[in-house]
Amino acid sequence: MRLYISPTDGVPIYMQIIQQIRRGVATGELVPGEELPSIRALADQLVVNPNTVARAYRDLETAGVVTSSRGMGTYVADTNVKSVKSERKEVLTPTVDSLIVESRQLRVPLSEVIDLVKDRELAHGPRAEAEKGSEVDRG
């Protein structure tokens, strides 16, 4: 999986790394047991401070997304289907949060926001069969 960093984004770089790795786990692009690049290698690749990568890995470990042992590298944690599902929701949470904040600032009631979400869902057309079940196919 390749990560992309935008230094001038309002989101701190360590957070961008966290979000992208979480998304990778949620989409199944990163599979349990897969080794992540070393701190040094990822810092070199992204041209970012190794301390920043270390912070992202540390937070991911605390959140149980990755595991690491001293000197042995960092691996995607063993997750079952249920936690991949919750991981997917967690990836969506910041987007939903910003929708809530913005709708409050614009004084649009929650019921109207939910209606709008449903309207937009229809506007995007039917969902693919695989998405409906929301189970992960790692085939």
Next chain:
Amino acid sequence: MGQGQRQRKDRRWTVAETVIEVKGLGRTFGNHRALDGVNLTLERGTVLGLVGQNGAGKTTLIKHLLGLLRAEEGTVRVFGKDPVADPPGVLSRIGYLSEEGDLPMWMKVEELVRYSAAFYPGWDQQYCDTLQKEFGLSSSAKLGSLSKGQRARAGLLVALAFRPELLLLDEPSSGLDPIVRRDILGAIIRTIADEGRTVLFSSHLLAEVEQVSDRVVMVQAGKVVLDEELADVKETHHRIEIAFEQAVAAPIIEGAFGWQCEGNRWTAICRADIEDIQLAVDKSGGRLIRTVGVSLDDIFMARSGSKLG
């Protein structure tokens, strides 16, 4: 591996060692106040990005750290020593690269390497050879005939090859193409990654500073106006947009600066919690219609009213 290197390697395990300590530093040139009450502490293993407009005092500050200027007011300590009182004790531990390079143009690359190797006790010839190859620098090339980018690489080569404990870069990427700039950023990262060394670099390219810094210090007219962990800067600063029923004077919101008005709307950068901002906006009779994240550029522009670089 030389003995000096082994000693330094051992030192990485000590915690929170202070490498730079500047207290109340002031400097006046004629009637120009170049530095005014500057405090700066830099701990080992940190990359500090120093930003500010030309003439804000960045280079004057760096010159004090190198012992090229004596502190008229306040104190400067590097590795716990006064750089003016003990120049070799301090300078032999600092890798320095300035915008102009200050390189002897008549020398060949190999002569520059020999000259520098003699000066620094911890010179690592193997590392030097590796870097020289990586930078594509020919030993027989004269510094004066190199391109600006290659000359910057030559300067970087001798600033890095003795594996300095502190790397000071004054506008290292000014006027250089993106590929050379990437080399310089890569060198900063490698310096930190290899042995937890310390870097202070000044730049007007804020995107670069955001990319590699742990901490950012912003100077303006000789004063430090921002000194914060970079990740915190982005979490504590927001761009806010407030709408009023009619045109009003700028509202009073604590932590807000760089107010701009457009019709009934005011925007600013604000260093505060969103909840507190919301409360203050409610009190002002306005409506907070948007809060978004900011970049260093946004903060800088709001602070100074102008763009950098």
